[in-house]
Amino acid sequence: MNNEGKKVLFIVNKYAGTGYQPQVEGRIVEACVKNNAECTVEFTQAAGHAVELAEGAKQQGFDFVVAVGGDGTINEVARGALKASIPMGIIPRGSGNGLSRHLGIPLTVGQAAESLFQSTVLNMDTFTVNGKLSLNVSGIGFDGHIANLFGGKTKRGLAGYVKLTVEEFFAFQEFDMEVSIDGITFPSRAFIVAIANSSQYGNNARIAPAASVCDQLLHVTLVKKVPVYRVDFVYNMFTGGLSNASSFCDMRAAKSIAIKTSKPVAFHVDGEPGGHHTEFEISLMPAALQVLVPTKALQKGTL
Numbered sequence: 001m002n003n004e005g006k007k008v009l010f011i012v013n014k015y016a017g018t019g020y021q022p023q024v025e026g027r028i029v030e031a032c033v034k035n036n037a038e039c040t041v042e043f044t045q046a047a048g049h050a051v052e053l054a055e056g057a058k059q060q061g062f063d064f065v066v067a068v069g070g071d072g073t074i075n076e077v078a079r080g081a082l083k084a085s086i087p088m089g090i091i092p093r094g095s096g097n098g099l100s101r102h103l104g105i106p107l108t109v110g111q112a113a114e115s116l117f118q119s120t121v122l123n124m125d126t127f128t129v130n131g132k133l134s135l136n137v138s139g140i141g142f143d144g145h146i147a148n149l150f151g152g153k154t155k156r157g158l159a160g161y162v163k164l165t166v167e168e169f170f171a172f173q174e175f176d177m178e179v180s181i182d183g184i185t186f187p188s189r190a191f192i193v194a195i196a197n198s199s200q201y202g203n204n205a206r207i208a209p210a211a212s213v214c215d216q217l218l219h220v221t222l223v224k225k226v227p228v229y230r231v232d233f234v235y236n237m238f239t240g241g242l243s244n245a246s247s248f249c250d251m252r253a254a255k256s257i258a259i260k261t262s263k264p265v266a267f268h269v270d271g272e273p274g275g276h277h278t279e280f281e282i283s284l285m286p287a288a289l290q291v292l293v294p295t296k297a298l299q300k301g302t303l
């Protein structure tokens with residue numbers, strides 16, 4: 001993609017990940033100057049602000065917007081970009097960076113900013129859970145429970161996330177539900193129902209190794225409560241080895257999913273808390289979002 005003379009709006013969430021470093025702005029400006037792009041940097045003032053900024057960008061003459069933050073910020077920018085029909089790029093600054101890792105976007109600010117100028121626009125699938133946009137991985141059950149607890153904490157980051165997960169693991173139980181996948185309904189019981197567009201939550205935890213963001217399919221993984229001594233399950237998740245061969249996993253591909261649980265269960269959308277529901281309507285939006293991905297990553301054919 002030739003970005004010579006392009007006008008770019010960078011939308012920065014200073015509170016994403018482990019905090020803001022002033023050199024972030026410098027790296028962004030450097031990459032833009034090097035590539036003759038005209039750059040504007042806006043900092044989000046509150047949750048939800050990134051949606052507004054992205055939505056207004058097209059009218060202000062920007063060619064594309066760039067989310068600088070974690071999966072929550074990327075989700076907000078995508079909501080605005082979808083409404084305005086403007087392409088978006090990503091500079092990952094979150095704690096897990098699931099979507100960015102899947103898309104092959106470099107994890108350092110300088111390299112990610114530079115990669116925007118050697119990129120291709122991919123028409124990426126997205127989906128909604130009860131009307132809320134999801135780009136990466138959403139979940140019902142234990143991961144939703146953790147996201148709802150974690151969302152209320154002021155001190156975030158990977159260490160805090162791991163601590164909370166371990167503390168809550170023993171008390172949280174599997175739940176009963178009725179699952180409808182492309183119109184076929186069956187009873188099931190799970191600890192987590194992960195609905196994946198990309199392959200991973202973040203930090204290379206691949207809950208749906210076969211997932212692609214442009215296969216026009218959702219990948220649902222129903223996960224049983226795994227005993228703590230089964231460290232092989234965690235090992236397999238981090239090495240991309242989870243499959244239907246595991247007695248703890250039931251993995252399916254789908255165009256539409258509906259779930260009814262026997263009691264209210266917590267859910268999350270791209271890691272952001274969604275509250276508790278008993279009915280979940282999951283709808284695919286094929287090829288809906290224009291995302292700048294590194295051309296090199298696209299050529300590998302694994303996105």
Ligand SMILES: Nc1ncnc2c1ncn2[C@@H]1O[C@H](COP(=O)(O)OP(=O)(O)OP(=O)(O)O)[C@@H](O)[C@H]1O
Nearest residue numbers: 016017044045046047069070071072073094095096
């Ligand atoms: N200025 C702001 N003040 C408070 N919250 C903000 C502000 N700007 C954005 N937010 C909110 O911060 C939340 C967390 O952002 P984000 O998900 O990008 O970071 P993270 O949680 O650290 O990363 P990840 O989701 O990858 O772990 C989002 O829900 C977003 O709405």
